[in-house]
Amino acid sequence: MELLNSSPPSLPKPTGNTHLCSGPSNFRRRSCHNEVPALPQLPEIAEEAGFKVHVAVGKKKTDKAVSLIQWVCRNFGNSEICILHVHQPSPLIPTLLGRLPACQANPEVVSAFRNEEREVMRKLVNSYLSICCRLKVKASIITLEADQIKKGIVDMVNEHKIRKLVIGAIPDCRKEKRSSRKASYAEQNAPSFCEIIFVNKGKLVFTRQATGFNSNSAVAQSPVCLPLPDSNSAFEEESLSEQLRESELESESSRNEVIAEIFKCNRLEAEAAETMKTKTWEGAPVRESALRKEVELSHRTMIKEQDKDLKEKEEMTRKLHMTMRSIAILDTHAQETNCRYKDIAGELRLIQTSIATLQKEKQKVQKQKDEARWRCCGKVWGVGSRDLVQFSISDLQIATCHFSESFKIGVGGYGAVYKGELLDRTVAIKKLNPYYMQSQSDFLQHVQILGKLNHPHLVTLLGLCTEDWYLVYEYMPGRNLRDHLLHKSSITWKNRLHIVAQIAKGLLFLHTSNPEKIVHGNLKPENILLDSYNSCKICDFGISKLFPNQTLHCPSFRRQSVSKGAFSYTDPEFHISGSLTTKSDIYSFGLIILQMLTGRSPEGLSREVRKAISCRNLEPILDSSAGDWSAFVARRLAGLGLSCCELNSRDRPELTPSLVQELDQLHTLEERVVPSFFLCPIFQELMYDPRVAADGFTYEGEAIRGWLESGRDTSPMTNLTLSHLDLTPNPSLRLAIQCWISNSH
Incomplete structure (x- = not known):
């Protein structure tokens, strides 16, 4: 490892006869011409305490830069190291449009990019500083922004009066000036008081000695040049002239060599180009x-x-x-x-x-x-197309194990019902309460009428016991409609529609029977029996005729005959007039329709459905256990149920064959295109009770009544004031709609 000594700068000329200090070669050259007294030996000048060594580093942390810092720390570890870095801002700014000159780019973008550059520079010099810290060398940093790095280095030397600068260079920076432009520029333009040390790959390449001194520098830091005696002045001048001539000769020789080398290179390049052309x-x-x-x-x-x-x-x-x-x-x-x-x-x-x-x-x-x-095996009673079988009381006792409680399948105000076996057939035996019965003759006369009734949707009366008040019916093994609705069984809406149609068929048969109409009088879900195919039959029809009217109004009879919740199915007019009519069955039928539609309790059900229809929000109250209801079918059933539940019996519809046929085919009507003049202008649905208003337009009766009852007195179609609020039935349109429904198949 080479040890560096500071190159002593020259002192100011002393008064009198002073001379410059010369090197050892000069002394040897002078000794050849004339002997001179030997000069006293110059002492080696050591670094003073607090002396700074400055080292210039580039913008990239390369192996050369790291080795340069390490070299300085090894050789000047006792002095403070000052790291110099000249930051050259980039002339081009990266933008979305590409790299633009800084003068053409957005000032905010330029400022942000400059901050990023400075942050990178700070990280770089801090990394160099960390190297010095690891080597336990005191170090500091000086940075400068300049357009030219080489000029920035010289400016920093002048500004900070730097006396010792270490800079990286190639192995022979004095000859290859083009390959080390910054080092060459620093050597040529740095002030003379600055000693520049060129280092490459951890080795000293060249040292430019300081030839001047700073005005602020101490005299103690410069070596003392002793003056020579005056007798040697002529000799020294001659020696210097000789050295100058030799230097000029050497310079001329070097210039000639360089020119020769240039000519040689040009000739070789021409020959190489000619050779390449020939080969091409x-x-x-x-x-x-x-x-x-x-x-x-x-x-x-x-x-x-x-x-x-x-x-x-x-x-x-x-x-x-x-x-x-x-x-x-x-x-x-x-x-x-x-x-x-x-x-x-x-x-x-x-x-x-x-x-x-x-x-x-x-x-x-x-x-x-x-x-x-049965007629062959049993004793036939009565005369007619359907004679009933007469049983004795002992036959019924044997069939029911003396009317055991285990055989009882139902009980009500009319009496109790038992399951039994008669003539190898399972039957239902109804034991009527004799306390409330009419005379025996009236009872037998009415039973004979009931025995002649034969319909697929009516429970068949098979026989009777004339000794006591007993009726024998066919046995239905399934549950009644109330149990299905109460337990939310999976009866689909289509099956429910078929059940409604079958109930309507059974009621129509009773209401049109001859010689007199049969009124059920106690129609409710408990009296509608279902088989395994969801086909229904009505039971307990005509039983009310077996009891006198005063019995029906008796409080004790009503408490026994009306089960919990069944009171809601009774016609309100019956409590006033005391008489049962076919319109009473229509009221009960309407409540059953609404209950099958919603699956809810009958108390206040009609009011709830009417409110949902007026708000056009029927879907939320439909029974979801029946599946996805058809909106058309649901609206039609709701409208029919509400019309059947009118408090005034005159406003309730009659049960006609066309209405029954419509219910039987209701699920197919939605698939057909309904003529526009059959649709209500308010509900946009098929009209079943067309009414003509004062404006000349025909509306569904329920729709136009709701319109007028809401306080409006204007036409729904023209918005003009109506001359009157009377509504006139349109029988011709109603007949046309019924014919269209009848021809749906």
Whole structure:
């Protein structure tokens, strides 16, 4: 490792006869001409305490820069190290439009980019500072922003009066000036009082000694040059002149060598260019031949690929034609299959219809056989088309184990019902309460009328006991409608619609019977029995006729006959007039419709449904256990149920065959396009009670009444004031709607 000594700067000329200090070579050269007294030996000047060594580093942390810092720390570890860095701002600013000059870019973008550059610079110099800290060397930092790094280094030397500067250089920076522009510029332009040390890869390359001194520098830091005696002045001048001539000769020789080298380089470059040109011309035919072969090969390859593509295209075309033919054949087969499917579906429907007809015929024949067997086995009572079988009290006791409680299946104000076995058939035996009964003759006369009633949706009366007040009915093994609604059984809305239609058919049969109409008088979900196919039959019809009217109004009878919640199904007019009519059954039927629609308790149900319809928000109150209700069917059932539940019996509809047929076919009406003049202008639904208002337009009765009852006196269509609020029925339109409904199939 080389030890560096400070190069002593020259002192100011002393008064009198002073001389410059010369090096050892000069002394030797002078000794050849004349002997001179030997100069006293100059002492080696050490670094003073607090002396700073400045080292210049670049903008990238390279191995050279790190080794430069380490070299300075090793050789000047006793002094304070000051790291110099000149930051050169980038002239181009990166933007979304590319890299733009700083003068053309947005000032905010320029400022942000400059801050990022300074942050990178701070991290760089801090990393150099950390190296000094690891080597336990006291260090500091000086930075400067300048457009030219080399000029910035010189400015920092002048500004901070730097006396010792270490800078990186190539191995021979004095000869290769182009490769070390910053080092060369610093050597040539730095002030003379600054000693510059050039280091490369941890080794000293060159030292530019300080030849001047700073006005602030101490004399103690410069070595003392002793003056020579006056007798040697001439000799020294001659020696200096000789040295000057030798330097000029050496300089001229070096200049000639450089010029010769330049001419030699130019000649070699010309020869190399000529050689390259010759080689290029000589290799042109070879390259042309190679290119021609390459083009021919590419052409042949392209032709092969085109032929291959053409063959693939022909193959794909052939396959496409075959596929199209196959599709045409398959389409023909599909059409034939579709036709066969339609034929088979028609045949299947015909077979199903035939099977249903045969089953009905079979049931009818079986029923006739059972009745015939009953008439043969039992004692026939009465005269008529359907004679009843007469049983003795002992027969009924044997059938019910003396009317055991385990055989009891129901109880009410009319009496108790027992399950029993008579003539190898399961029957239901109803024991009437004799305390409230009419005379025996009236009882037998009315029972004979009930025995003649025969309908698919009425429970059949099979026999009676004339010794006591007993009636024998067919047994229905399923549960009643109340149990299904109470336990939310999975009866779909379509099945519920069929049940409503079947109840309507049974009631229509009772209300149109001859010689007199039969009033049920106690219609409620408990008296509607369902089988396993959800087909219903009405029971307890006509029983009220077996009791006198005063009995029906008796408080004790009403407490026994009316079960919990059943009071809601009773016609309100019955409590006033005391008489039961067919409109009483219509009221109960309407409540049953609303209960099947909503699955809710009958108390206040009509008011709740009416409010939902007026708010056009019926869906939330529908029974979700029935599935997704058809909006058309739900609105029609709700409207029919509300019209049946009118408090005034005159406002309730009559149960007619057309109404029953409409209920039976209601699920199919939505699929047909309803004529526009059949729709209510307010509800936009099929009208069942068309009424003409004073404006000449026809509306659904419920809709226009709700319009007028809300306090309006204007037309819903024209918004003009109505001349009167009377509503006139439109029977011709009602008949046309009923005919359209009847022809729905």
